[in-house]
Amino acid sequence: MKDLLHIEQLKTHFSTEAGTVRAVDGVSLHVRAGETVCIVGESGCGKSITAMSVMGLVEGPSGKVVGGAIEFDGRDLLAMKANELRTVRGNDIAMIFQEPMSSLNPVLKIGEQIVEPLMEHRKLSRKEARARAIDLITLVGISRPEQIMDSYPHELSGGMLQRVMIAIAVSCNPKLLIADEPTTALDVTIQAQILDLLRSLKDEGGMSILLITHDLGVVAEMADYVVVMYSGKVVEEGEVVELFNNPKHPYTQGLLKSKPIINQRKDTLYSIPGQVPNPLELTESCYFHDRCQHCMEICRTREPKLKDVGQGQKTACWLYEEEALAHV
């Protein structure tokens, strides 16, 4: 099947006074139609910057996409002019963020904020747009849509606001929804509601989702395909069941082992020693080497490339060098 979103060797760097931060450094990923792809990783791994780069939201002058390609539906997003990109954004690709409160305008009524993109992108009249807005609010599971239309953001709870954000995002029937930690700020019972909503929107509308999260539980529930990032690079990727049952990269293994799971209590949790390296001090090596219990000489001096290790899984780790060669 053809890729809907195709990211190839994306590099997004930030220049700071202290040096260049290679926030995203050679990331490739693909999202097919109707598929949910999760990018998982800890803070600073570059998962959000990858998404921002797709949306053309990386802020200059310090931040810049310095290499690679982003193709959406066969079109090169990086080569697009600002106004062209503007029609793709919102129409074909929509995005929701972690903090719904800070993504909505506090002095505009909810209704206004849903109607606006409909008039802008779908060229609807105000009356048509309003009717469609009420349908959308009902679609995302809010009762009393008229009343919500006339509310201001501060009058609604976090879960309601995230529903409103989703309503705005899906208002123009996007082919791809990018969701950056959409449930991280919400309570578990509300998170369950929002994840259900995203799933049903995807199943009914055939929309693809690129979901960015740090929560492996959310990944397991939502993903078809998982991409694990560490320090700006993809360290492992694969189909969700395979990746969870048979993680290859020591980082993925460590992440899965260190998460406490309900009804599976252990006396001591496994924990990955040390911490994420300083992005300014990275030299050619496997960036995980000083936290890795399998670290070998080669890991300190040469960067492992992402290689196929069978079952559609890929990993960037020197441990699998021979296995990878066997699959060539």
Place this chain on the structure above:
Amino acid sequence: MSEALLEVRHLKKYFPIKAGVLNRTVGHVKAVDDISLTIRPGETFGLVGESGSGKSTVGKTIVRLTEKTEGEVRFKGKDLYHLPSEELRKLRPELQLIFQDPYSSLNPRVRIGDAIGEALLDHGLVPKEEIRERVQEVLASCGLSAYHIDRLPHEFSGGQRQRIGIARALALNPDLIIADEPVSALDVSIQAQIINLFRNLQETRNLSYLFISHDLSVVEHLCNRIGVMYLGSMMETGTRDELFLTPLHPYTKALLSAVPVPIPKLKRERIVLRGDIPNPANPPSGCKFHTRCPLAVERCRLEVPEFRHMGGEHYVACHLA
């Protein structure tokens, strides 16, 4: 059964709602509405609930960061609200707090050695010339190095800052630590390190914890007994096994089923609650959970359920359990 270290009885904390030009009190937010709990020496009591359930207010009211409205808080048998201020001050080192965001609880211009040593000096627990040594000792037991002592908070990562927060509490040699969402802001790999640190410290120092968290998987991992709060009230308490293996309250069941489990394609029965948490200024009548409860009957709307003993250490406030 050993003597209780902390005993909280019928604790209430109401915040007034002021309105109008005269700033009159027009109502109350019942943040904590009749909560009782007991913590024994060496035990970890987990307090779970969603945002707005009042779990943090319970912690703050216990140490008198905010004053109670009603009820009783006894620490080592002494009523914290009826103690002369001088005696309360003497008791303070034994009862310490750790917060969610370690950065905002550290003064950015104070070196961490001073931040940790200050309280020691203030309470006169250690002679001045030995303070540095003591601080280094406590840093080491929290997994930090001696050379960290002269650094400033911004030089540390989130996980390290939380270690500093723990070290600062630990320096005073407390018996009880109230930890308010101490691992919620941390990444998974760091979270596991801090959880293990909490555990090891408990074993080596016979500490007790009141562990406040919204994350049930962390609470299950650390706590001996657990209380589930909703809108200021305790819905269910029990030992870890009672609560996680045989939950009785529909809210506890829903909470447990809502936690995403990192096992893909797992088929499990999920109770998705409708709606949001109601406004705590105007909580529902009867059982506060009835507006979202999938099992609610007429009685739940009318009568406040009693907190009933269900055998063992299991208590539940539900008409249907």
